[in-house]
Amino acid sequence: GAVVSQHPSRVICKSGTSVKIECRSLDFQATTMFWYRQFPKQSLMLMATSNEGSKATYEQGVEKDKFLINHASLTLSTLTVTSAHPEDSSFYICSAIRQGVSYNEQFFGPGTRLTVL
Amino acid sequence: AQKITQTQPGMFVQEKEAVTLDCTYDTSDPSYGLFWYKQPSSGEMIFLIYQGSYDQQNATEGRYSLNFQKARKSANLVISASQLGDSAMYFCALGPPRGQNFVFGPGTRLSVLP
Numbered sequence: 738g739a740v741v742s743q744h745p746s747r748v749i750c751k752s753g754t755s756v757k758i759e760c761r762s763l764d765f766q767a768t769t770m771f772w773y774r775q776f777p778k779q780s781l782m783l784m785a786t787s788n789e790g791s792k793a794t795y796e797q798g799v800e801k802d803k804f805l806i807n808h809a810s811l812t813l814s815t816l817t818v819t820s821a822h823p824e825d826s827s828f829y830i831c832s833a834i835r836q837g838v839s840y841n842e843q844f845f846g847p848g849t850r851l852t853v854l
Numbered sequence: 855a856q857k858i859t860q861t862q863p864g865m866f867v868q869e870k871e872a873v874t875l876d877c878t879y880d881t882s883d884p885s886y887g888l889f890w891y892k893q894p895s896s897g898e899m900i901f902l903i904y905q906g907s908y909d910q911q912n913a914t915e916g917r918y919s920l921n922f923q924k925a926r927k928s929a930n931l932v933i934s935a936s937q938l939g940d941s942a943m944y945f946c947a948l949g950p951p952r953g954q955n956f957v958f959g960p961g962t963r964l965s966v967l968p
Contacts (some may be wrong), residue, residue, distance in 0.1 A: 753921065766956075768872075769954055771954075771956075778962070779956045779961075780945060780959065780960045780961050781899075781945070781958045783956070786954060793930060828897060830899065832895070832899070834954065836952075839906060839951065840887050840904055840906060840951040840952065841949075841952055841954070842889065842901070843889070843899060843901070843951070844901070845891075845899035845901075846896045847896070847897065848897040849934075850897070
């Protein structure tokens, strides 16, 4: 299958700092990428849809100014958690969409575990 | 609105036995796709199998098969000959085949016993 990388895999930061997470599709171009958040023992919660060359579409309840998304190229989307606080600690997962023969395939990155002290 | 239900928070199965993980869904779209993903403790989501609403046959991928009952709106995952490495969270997801809006179920934690 296709490969999606995510960096960093783990980050610990102090409250008030900003953290940038990169999501890259390594062997295909992705016009659409998704950013999810996952709390322990829970399902994935879609935060936003990242479209190359346009503004991200945020889900209801997700703060746009808090979670900045930039889809600068067909292989890279970034999520910046601005002024992070302990409640932002979570597992963040990105995915990239590739058009398959009969359906769109969604490939996930390995995730980033953010801990805000 | 689209909705996915997985009624089994946790399941146990003996190694080498088969296990069925339940998934029911609700959608008003005539064309949709059902996806199953595996999430081991490492956190990465691994795609397992896909079933399209218009597919005539149930999907199969190696030890994974999908028991698709359209009238009952269920898409249960069957894992045959369970292995210890199958222990993980399993998520059922619903979305348009060519769309972008995926909805995930709450997941089922499968534990394979030696």
